[in-house]
Amino acid sequence: MFLSIDVGNSNMVFGFYDPEQDRWTHQLRLPTRGDMVLTWLEKNIRLYMLENDLKASQVKAVGISCVVPVITKPLIKFVEAFFDKPVHLVHVKSQSQIRVNTKNPTEIGTDLLANAEAAFQIYQGPCIIVDFGTALTFSVINKKGELLGVNIVPGLETAIKSLFMHTAKLPEVKLELPSSAIGKDTVHAIQAGILYGFAGLVRGMLSSIRAEIPLEFKVIATGGLSAILTQLKEEFDVIDKELTLNGIKLIAEKNFKNNKA
Numbered sequence: 001m002f003l004s005i006d007v008g009n010s011n012m013v014f015g016f017y018d019p020e021q022d023r024w025t026h027q028l029r030l031p032t033r034g035d036m037v038l039t040w041l042e043k044n045i046r047l048y049m050l051e052n053d054l055k056a057s058q059v060k061a062v063g064i065s066c067v068v069p070v071i072t073k074p075l076i077k078f079v080e081a082f083f084d085k086p087v088h089l090v091h092v093k094s095q096s097q098i099r100v101n102t103k104n105p106t107e108i109g110t111d112l113l114a115n116a117e118a119a120f121q122i123y124q125g126p127c128i129i130v131d132f133g134t135a136l137t138f139s140v141i142n143k144k145g146e147l148l149g150v151n152i153v154p155g156l157e158t159a160i161k162s163l164f165m166h167t168a169k170l171p172e173v174k175l176e177l178p179s180s181a182i183g184k185d186t187v188h189a190i191q192a193g194i195l196y197g198f199a200g201l202v203r204g205m206l207s208s209i210r211a212e213i214p215l216e217f218k219v220i221a222t223g224g225l226s227a228i229l230t231q232l233k234e235e236f237d238v239i240d241k242e243l244t245l246n247g248i249k250l251i252a253e254k255n256f257k258n259n260k261a
């Protein structure tokens with residue numbers, strides 16, 4: 001099995017890939033905490049693996065993307081000790097098919113690098129990746145595999161939390177699509193504002209990108225909330241919730257192979 005670990009700002013996902021079944025058979029999702037205690041992490045992983053009949057020895061290699069710097073080092077140390085297998089941390093200098101063509105390539109999030117690698121290898125050709133996580137990001141890749149740039153917007157949950165935190169009277173609402181765009185009570189008003197508003201934002205961003213670069217882009221959506229904006233179905237060629245896990249795996253495997261040779 002291959003283990004991809006995707007540490008985002010809200011959640012970390014441990015994805016177990018079984019090459020025989022050619023799929024991610026298990027995914028453990030844990031909250032990301034800057035003050036994470038390693039015994040807590042170990043307890044959760046042990047319990048999950050026990051419940052799912054997974055053995056540490058089945059994991060043959062590990063790839064990690066982490067966009068929360070305080071977690072990176074302790075996580076690698078833990079993973080090396082726990083699995084005792086090769087570990088690759090995705091970074092901008094990892095060998096990959098993607099070339100980052102931005103002003104400061106080192107500042108790019110490794111989750112976006114992983115997304116780009118998977119999208120370019122799996123779906124091929126120029127693409128725009130829309131990732132609905134803590135941040136809503138758009139990554140633009142041309143037909144040569146150059147990552148031309150990124151847009152970053154607050155994600156849907158982040159926007160909802162921000163309204164709740166910065167107002168006296170607005171409640172924290174569930175992310176549910178109301179039947180009409182004009183809100184008839186406060187909860188409806190926020191849900192309509194966020195869900196209809198973000199649908200418009202995504203359409204607008206895609207059209208601005210296409211206006212600047214008129215390529216035949218495939219649009220690939222990922223992230224847990226990619227399916228919630230059902231109005232956007234026509235905008236997306238593919239919804240691939242495992243894009244980041246796949247990209248981490250592709251990059252890690254390429255780097256293991258080339259380092260052995």
Ligand SMILES: Nc1ncnc2c1ncn2[C@@H]1O[C@H](COP(=O)(O)OP(=O)(O)OP(=O)(O)O)[C@@H](O)[C@H]1O
Pocket residue numbers: 007008009010011012029032132133134135157222223224225
């Ligand atoms: N397997 C899942 N089970 C339950 N909820 C999920 C699952 N996948 C996604 N979600 C929901 O979708 C949201 C977005 O998930 P995603 O992993 O894309 O980003 P995130 O974890 O919120 O952000 P980040 O990756 O920046 O930490 C989650 O907060 C959760 O509400």
Ligand SMILES: CC(C)(CO)[C@@H](O)C(=O)NCCC(=O)O
Pocket residue numbers: 008009067107108109110111112133134135137150152
């Ligand atoms: C944009 C996020 C937060 C998305 O997870 C992450 O990729 C990140 O922290 N990136 C650093 C900035 C950049 O990607 O340009």
Ligand SMILES: [K+]
Pocket residue numbers: 006008111133223244
């Ligand atoms: K993510």
